[in-house]
Amino acid sequence: MDDTLSGTSLKKSFGKSLLYSLPMILITFMFISGGRPDFSNPSSALAMMITFILVNVLYFLMHYTGKTDKFRAILFIIFALSLSFTLISNMLEMRNSMSFSQADILECKIPFCHLVIPMMILPAAFTKSIIFPGSILGSFAGIASMVVLWLVATLVLGRGFCSWGCFYGGWDDGFSRIRKKPVIKKISDSWKWMPFAVLFMVALTSALSLGPTYCDWICPFKAVTEFEEVTSVASAAKAGVFISLFAGLVVILPFLTRKRTQCSFLCPLGAINTLSNKITPFTVKIDKANCSECFKCVAACPLFALTQEGIRNGKVSVFCSKCGKCIDACSRNAIHYGIKGVPAGTMKKFSRNLFLFISFLFMAVFSSGSIVNTFRGLLDLIF
Amino acid sequence: MKKIKIIAGIAWAFICLILIIVLFPGLNSFSSSLAMLPFMKINPNYTGGEVAQSLVMDNCTIDIRRPVFDGLFGERQKGFVQIDWRGEIPAEIIDTIDFDFDNNKDFAISINSKSSETILLPFNNKIRDVGISTPTSYGWAVRVNLKK
Numbered sequence: 177m178d179d180t181l182s183g184t185s186l187k188k189s190f191g192k193s194l195l196y197s198l199p200m201i202l203i204t205f206m207f208i209s210g211g212r213p214d215f216s217n218p219s220s221a222l223a224m225m226i227t228f229i230l231v232n233v234l235y236f237l238m239h240y241t242g243k244t245d246k247f248r249a250i251l252f253i254i255f256a257l258s259l260s261f262t263l264i265s266n267m268l269e270m271r272n273s274m275s276f277s278q279a280d281i282l283e284c285k286i287p288f289c290h291l292v293i294p295m296m297i298l299p300a301a302f303t304k305s306i307i308f309p310g311s312i313l314g315s316f317a318g319i320a321s322m323v324v325l326w327l328v329a330t331l332v333l334g335r336g337f338c339s340w341g342c343f344y345g346g347w348d349d350g351f352s353r354i355r356k357k358p359v360i361k362k363i364s365d366s367w368k369w370m371p372f373a374v375l376f377m378v379a380l381t382s383a384l385s386l387g388p389t390y391c392d393w394i395c396p397f398k399a400v401t402e403f404e405e406v407t408s409v410a411s412a413a414k415a416g417v418f419i420s421l422f423a424g425l426v427v428i429l430p431f432l433t434r435k436r437t438q439c440s441f442l443c444p445l446g447a448i449n450t451l452s453n454k455i456t457p458f459t460v461k462i463d464k465a466n467c468s469e470c471f472k473c474v475a476a477c478p479l480f481a482l483t484q485e486g487i488r489n490g491k492v493s494v495f496c497s498k499c500g501k502c503i504d505a506c507s508r509n510a511i512h513y514g515i516k517g518v519p520a521g522t523m524k525k526f527s528r529n530l531f532l533f534i535s536f537l538f539m540a541v542f543s544s545g546s547i548v549n550t551f552r553g554l555l556d557l558i559f
Numbered sequence: 560m561k562k563i564k565i566i567a568g569i570a571w572a573f574i575c576l577i578l579i580i581v582l583f584p585g586l587n588s589f590s591s592s593l594a595m596l597p598f599m600k601i602n603p604n605y606t607g608g609e610v611a612q613s614l615v616m617d618n619c620t621i622d623i624r625r626p627v628f629d630g631l632f633g634e635r636q637k638g639f640v641q642i643d644w645r646g647e648i649p650a651e652i653i654d655t656i657d658f659d660f661d662n663n664k665d666f667a668i669s670i671n672s673k674s675s676e677t678i679l680l681p682f683n684n685k686i687r688d689v690g691i692s693t694p695t696s697y698g699w700a701v702r703v704n705l706k707k
């Protein structure tokens with residue numbers, strides 16, 4: 177099997193990197209341009225070209241440099257920003273406001289997002305209906321298409337969805353990268369169980385009230401997408417909760433700790449994705465023979481998925497989102513992408529190449545619509 | 560055994576590769592198939608329930624929906640009935656409604672469509688208060704809260 181030696185570089189030559197990038201170039205070209213590039217609208221054509229070049233340069237660099245996380249994070253953060261841009265500009269265009277009205281709820285016009293999924297499972301089982309005022313087959317953020325996308329991504333990537341698919345994760349990922357060193361170094365990692373408590377609570381309350389309680393009362397990302405019109409004490413209180421949680425868990429704590437605190441301590445979908453790590457074939461493995469137990473990987477992990485004890489035992493926990501940060505931090509390549517069933521320390525390059533192709537392709541195609549839309553919007557603003 | 564595990568792992572990884580490659584081109588058809596499942600419909604607490612009767616007036620149509628008491632395991636004690644006015648909405652809507660079709664009027668409602676002021680006059684003790692009264696893209700909608 178390949179590269180069992182310590183420190184084996186994952187870098188590739190320029191030509192080999194280009195060769196590995198070719199399938200991505202072809203497939204993303206098909207999806208971004210729709211197979212037939214249209215040059216009749218210059219800002220659309222330019223936005224598509226920028227997006228196409230951006231995703232493929234990032235993918236190429238993953239192969240060329242042998243590093244994963246920083247190139248993944250660039251696209252992941254752009255995805256989060258562009259999704260908010262797309263949603264907000266859509267809201268402003270349709271309603272002249274970032275808030276939705278009672279009429280939007282009555283007419284089931286609220287865009288659906290994957291964070292609702294944990295709350296709709298019990299009611300769907302008992303009432304045979306979806307407790308969300310959205311559209312089942314809508315062209316923008318329809319419920320059926322979002323569920324299909326999440327379902328397949330979770331099956332294939334497990335919690336990798338949280339670093340390669342979620343259009344919110346880029347927010348706290350981004351803020352966790354601003355400082356070079358953390359100000360707060362010690363946080364008890366038992367907080368990582370908190371999302372399971374949140375999941376239990378919101379699943380129960382949503383079932384009893386037949387309303388998505390997390391969206392109604394907790395979701396920090398309401399602060400950067402859309403929220404209920406402030407017309408009463410209750411709606412003002414909700415807006416206060418959304419903004420405080422966003423400021424605390426998505427901005428301030430990630431900035432001070434270099435950890436993705438919202439994703440680690442709050443998100444109920446993150447808890448479900450954690451469980452799905454049991455199904456996906458892809459995993460992160462520790463090649464104990466090459467590990468010097470420096471624990472740089474433990475410090476690097478933004479999701480509390482690694483512990484010193486775990487490293488000594490050669491175990492990565494189910495909280496891993498396969499972001500690649502620990503892998504990039506390890507100078508001995510002792511921690512690496514792997515495939516379940518394949519022994520640690522073997523087939524490192526094969527596993528990485530296959531995982532990167534699958535996960536990056538998902539992120540590139542999923543994000544391209546909103547990124548193109550954002551570049552087009554910015555170009556229209558400038559010119 | 561070790562070999563079987565390796566082959567199974569790699570086979571599952573390649574199935575995942577195929578799944579991701581077909582996901583986006585097939586998204587519309589996968590979504591349409593999912594949408595056909597019996598639970599893929601919006602809960603009546605959001606849609607307002609099915610239209611039970613449509614009354615055609617001069618300039619607009621009044622849709623009286625079935626009362627919604629839907630809960631997780633059955634019916635709740637409290638619910639609502641939604642009335643929609645579709646078409647050209649006058650400055651003042653004044654109507655009396657028999658939502659359970661027993662030939663007895665259940666409430667009268669008056670809505671000032673400029674100020675949104677809504678006054679409810681209940682004719683029986685099932686009627687609680689006005690839950691929502693709002694302009695919509697099709698006209699006006701009101702939810703009157705009910706008890707059993």
Ligand code: SF4
Nearest residue numbers: 338342345439443446
């Ligand atoms: S934990 Fe939640 S918000 Fe964070 S990336 Fe995962 S699904 Fe998205």
Ligand code: SF4
Nearest residue numbers: 477496497499500502
């Ligand atoms: S263990 Fe490594 S790959 Fe997994 S979440 Fe932590 S840093 Fe990312």
